[in-house]
Amino acid sequence: MVEEVKLFNTWSSPFGLRIVWALKLKGIQYESVEEDLTNKSPLLLQYNPVYKKVPVLVHNGLPVVESCIILEYIDETWKQNPLLPEDxxxxxxxxxxxxxxxxxxxxxxxxxxxxxxxxxxxxxxxxxxxxxxxxxxxxxxxxxxxxxxxxxxxxxxxxxxxxxxxxxxxxxxxxxxxxxxxxxxxxxxxxxxxxxxxxxxxxxxxxxxxxxxxxxxxxx
Ligand SMILES: N[C@@H](CCC(=O)N[C@@H](CS)C(=O)NCC(=O)O)C(=O)O
CATH class of the missing domain: 1.20.1050.10 (Glutathione S-transferase Yfyf (Class Pi); Chain A, domain 2)
Known part of the structure; x- marks a missing residue:
């Protein structure tokens, strides 16, 4: 199955940057969707109805929100170049x-x-x-x-x-x-x-x- 990875982000977000770095370090191809936070897209509001914030990672249609939680999701999904220590x-x-x-x-x-x-x-x-x-x-x-x-x-x-x-x-x-x-x-x-x-x-x-x-x- 071809994986679909999308990142809803805004270029200046320090939280979004975490996800960009993690995906790059893991070598994961993804599509970047730039959000205007003064005019949030219906998709962002649909994927993150609670906080309405970027970043949101959408993997095969399923959204994951909150940057540190997304980092853990990435680490558990793509095992190469592990981020969290084993111990x-x-x-x-x-x-x-x-x-x-x-x-x-x-x-x-x-x-x-x-x-x-x-x-x-x-x-x-x-x-x-x-x-x-x-x-x-x-x-x-x-x-x-x-x-x-x-x-x-x-x-x-x-x-x-x-x-x-x-x-x-x-x-x-x-x-x-x-x-x-x-x-x-x-x-x-x-x-x-x-x-x-x-x-x-x-x-x-x-x-x-x-x-x-x-x-x-x-x-x-
Ligand atoms: N705790 C969140 C913070 C995310 C956050 O604050 N994102 C900002 C951009 S840097 C945002 O989307 N702000 C829009 C808003 O507050 O309406 C995370 O770690 O993902």
Whole structure:
């Protein structure tokens, strides 16, 4: 049977990027359906009626939503180049840190970008505290997954495109190389892997998109 794999996504989504990377790393052919989030397609609403968000992976007509759940689905469906470790404790740890990234790290970095003054300072303190956990996780490792890219690398991968965008917009360093040598090294290493590098959204286009967003929604 010829498999049908479709990805409903929008080019700037850090969550959608996870799925693009996972499919590329696994060598899976897919059709990309670009969504305009200001005018969502009936199909997106049909496939993700609960959250109405991208990414959605549709495999042989069946939708899967929520990026980390899609990653697990991809890993279980196409076994080559496994993303999650085999060891159950390491699998649990990878899922834990990915959830921590989504629950804590994204929001603190987003607040640095969108807040000002005292609120931005508080967000910076919070972000540093959160990033220190990731710095520790990377100790003695090339990738979060060890010698090769794994689930957590993909889940945290948004750092490599959104941190430089944030730094350019704000005009200061968010991830200090001296404070976070492991994390900075990982960002270089990860973004140098062909499947990652070749599928990063254009930096300048992202900067323009974020600037436009901040200009219209200053009070996040
Ligand atoms: N937890 C979701 C987050 C997905 C998400 O926030 N997607 C954004 C784009 S980056 C979206 O579709 N936003 C549309 C909306 O909120 O209406 C995931 O991991 O897939």
């Amino acid at each position: 159950p404790h390491k699998r649990a740890a990878a899922r834990f840190w990915a959830k921590f990234g989504d629950d804590k790290v994204i929001s603190s970095l987003w607040a640095i970008l969108t807040k000002e003054g005292k609120e931005r300072e508080e967000a910076s303190v919070q972000a540093i505290e959160n990033l220190k956990f990731l710095e520790e996780e990377l100790k003695g490792k090339r990738f979060f997954g060890g010698e090769r890219i794994g689930f957590l690398d993909i889940a945290m991968g948004w750092l490599v495109n959104l941190v430089p965008v944030t730094e350019e917009i704000l005009g200061f360093e968010v991830i200090d190389k001296e404070v976070f040598p492991n994390l900075s090294g990982w960002m270089l290493e990860f973004s140098g892997v062909p499947a990652i590098k070749e599928n990063l959204p254009p930096h300048d286009k992202l900067v323009a998109e974020f600037r436009a967003y901040l200009a219209t929604a200053p009070d996040n």
